[in-house]
Amino acid sequence: MPSLRSIRGRIKSVKNTRQITKAMEMVASAKMRKAQARVRDTRPYAEKIRELLYRLSAIEAHRPNIFFQVRPVKTIGIILIATDRGLCGPINSNVFKQVNRFMAERPGVNFEFVVVGKKGQDFVRRGGLKAVGSVTGVKDKGQIEEILPATQVAIEEFTKGQWEEVWVFYTEFISTLTQKARSQQLLPILPETEADGTKKPSPFLGEYLYEPDTAEILEVLIPRYFETVVFQRVMENFASEYSARMMAMRNATSNAKEVIYQMTLVYNKLRQAAITREISEIASGADAVQQG
Amino acid sequence: MSFMLSLLTQERVLVTEEVDFVKAKGVDGEFGVLTGHTPFITLLDPGELVVRKGDSLYSYYVSGGVAEVLPKSMIVLANTVERADDINLELARTARKNAEEALSKPISEIERRTFLLELKRENVRLSIASRRHSPGHPGQISEE
Numbered sequence: 001m002p003s004l005r006s007i008r009g010r011i012k013s014v015k016n017t018r019q020i021t022k023a024m025e026m027v028a029s030a031k032m033r034k035a036q037a038r039v040r041d042t043r044p045y046a047e048k049i050r051e052l053l054y055r056l057s058a059i060e061a062h063r064p065n066i067f068f069q070v071r072p073v074k075t076i077g078i079i080l081i082a083t084d085r086g087l088c089g090p091i092n093s094n095v096f097k098q099v100n101r102f103m104a105e106r107p108g109v110n111f112e113f114v115v116v117g118k119k120g121q122d123f124v125r126r127g128g129l130k131a132v133g134s135v136t137g138v139k140d141k142g143q144i145e146e147i148l149p150a151t152q153v154a155i156e157e158f159t160k161g162q163w164e165e166v167w168v169f170y171t172e173f174i175s176t177l178t179q180k181a182r183s184q185q186l187l188p189i190l191p192e193t194e195a196d197g198t199k200k201p202s203p204f205l206g207e208y209l210y211e212p213d214t215a216e217i218l219e220v221l222i223p224r225y226f227e228t229v230v231f232q233r234v235m236e237n238f239a240s241e242y243s244a245r246m247m248a249m250r251n252a253t254s255n256a257k258e259v260i261y262q263m264t265l266v267y268n269k270l271r272q273a274a275i276t277r278e279i280s281e282i283a284s285g286a287d288a289v290q291q292g
Numbered sequence: 293m294s295f296m297l298s299l300l301t302q303e304r305v306l307v308t309e310e311v312d313f314v315k316a317k318g319v320d321g322e323f324g325v326l327t328g329h330t331p332f333i334t335l336l337d338p339g340e341l342v343v344r345k346g347d348s349l350y351s352y353y354v355s356g357g358v359a360e361v362l363p364k365s366m367i368v369l370a371n372t373v374e375r376a377d378d379i380n381l382e383l384a385r386t387a388r389k390n391a392e393e394a395l396s397k398p399i400s401e402i403e404r405r406t407f408l409l410e411l412k413r414e415n416v417r418l419s420i421a422s423r424r425h426s427p428g429h430p431g432q433i434s435e436e
Contacts, residue, residue: 041304048300048367052333052360142303208360209332211320217333221358224369228302 004274007267011260018256024087025249031140032176032242038142039173039232039239046232049225056221058191059207062214066159067222069188075110077132077154077163078102079186079230081170081237082120084136089244091171092119094181099123099169102183112163114150116234132157140238144231151227158187166226170233171240177247179240186229189222293327296365297343299352299373306352306373313344314366316359329361338413340376340420341368351376353420355413379421388414 057068080099082092103111113124115134124131133153138146157163166187172180210217297314299307314325317339336359341352357370391411395404 042302044298044305044308045300045302045369048298049369052367052369144302207331209330211318211332211334217335217358220335224358231302 002266002270004267004270007263007270011263011267014256014259014263018253018260021249021252021256025246025253028242028246028249032239032246035140035235035239035242036173036176038140038235042142042232042235046229049221049228053189053221053225054192056218057189061207062218065218067188067218068190070190071164071188073106073109073164075112075163076106077112077114077157077166079114079150079154079166079168079233080116080120080123081168081230081233082115082117082123083237083241084118084138085241086119087245087248088241089248091179091181091240091244092123095169095171096123098181098183100127102167102169112157114154116147116150117237138234140235140242142235144227147231147234148227151223151230154230155223155226163187168230168233170237171244173236173239173243176243179244184233186226189225294345295325295327295363297368298366299341299343299368299370301357301370301373306370306375307343307350309345311343311345315340315342316354316368317341318359325361325366328363329366331363332361334359334361336368336370338409338416340416341373351420353379353417374417376420379417381418381421384414384417384421388418 056062062068078099080095082095086092103109111129113120113129113131113134115121115124115131116136116138118136121131121134121136123129124134133150135147135150154163154166158166165185167183167185169181169183172182174180294310294312297307297309297311298305312326316323316325317337318334319337320334322339323334336354336357338355339353341354343350343352353374353376354368354370355372357368359369360367388411391407391414394407395411399407
């Protein structure tokens with residue numbers, strides 16, 4: 001049986017833990033609301049620019065552009081988006097699992113990483129993988145400038161012909177309760193396909209008029225597409241991170257509550273037993289005195 | 293006849309609604325869009341984007357970007373957008389003055405170009421904002 005004093009100490013320490021997790025939950029939930037709004041705000045642009053480029057990639061005349069060309073794959077560039085901090089449930093490890101599966105499915109291909117987030121750096125280091133660039137300490141304020149170093153490296157590697165494909169791995173925000181690890185091919189840009197692999201019919205099949213001309217528009221549009229989509233994925237990841245952290249901390253808080261309840265029960269039982277014992281000792285002492 | 297306008301920046305959504313007419317500034321000059329426009333894609337110059345919906349006119353300052361026009365929709369992927377009502381005259385004036393001062397000094401070609409661009413941008417912003425302040429102008433902007 002533990003002593004009264006030791007159990008009191010443990011209750012106190014669990015109470016402290018509960019306070020910390022409670023505070024973290026509240027911080028995460030405040031950040032989460034902002035991050036969710038940001039996801040809502042940034043999704044439309046990313047989707048529209050993606051759709052626009054899908055439409056453009058379906059136009060035959062654009063084929064020669066390197067960003068629309070399929071080449072035999074030797075090296076794949078992976079943009080891995082993870083969090084800077086832990087205590088956010090399984091979202092990082094789910095993404096890493098997905099990356100591992102992706103690599104296992106493609107034997108004989110090299111992989112190079114551009115990493116966003118400290119946990120991603122750890123993953124790359126632990127796995128002995130090659131990182132060509134990394135960004136950490138990105139703020140959740142929605143500043144695209146912060147991730148530009150990462151996207152520029154990736155675009156450079158692709159245009160130099162070092163990478164034949166570029167993929168992004170991140171955690172998609174679905175709801176406060178659900179986040180899903182996702183992978184997505186960013187380059188080359190290919191016409192959208194249905195699940196069975198056939199070309200999706202484009203809503204618009206004609207040719208556009210271009211001002212000033214195709215080449216110049218693509219030159220602006222493609223880097224913009226790339227950085228916007230990556231940026232949007234980082235925002236998704238933030239919303240996922242805060243949601244997951246909030247849930248993890250909420251669970252931790254309720255676990256702590258449960259532990260405190262159980263320990264208080266034991267504590268009270270012990271206390272009562274001690275009192276009973278003391279009384280019976282006094283009573284028997286008094287008896288002895290009277291009889292004597 | 294109206295069409296769907298989406299005015300977006302990387303950071304937020306400004307407009308997604310059915311509108312009747314849009315005037316914007318492409319690199320090759322201003323253009324107007326009505327329903328049934330020929331599909332076209334253009335880069336945008338810093339300038340005013342005017343939207344007409346019913347009887348009301350809305351005005352935005354767009355710093356550049358890309359516009360895609362389809363017969364029944366128009367998407368403006370802007371770099372940055374300001375609502376005309378939000379333009380801060382003081383800030384714009386100071387920025388213009390700074391650019392002018394910088395240009396009067398001997399500077400490198402690249403710097404000169406950035407400041408010229410800056411100057412152009414501030415002039416456009418100021419002209420949009422000042423129009424808003426002159427009542428009775430045909431391009432007057434109604435309050436939202």
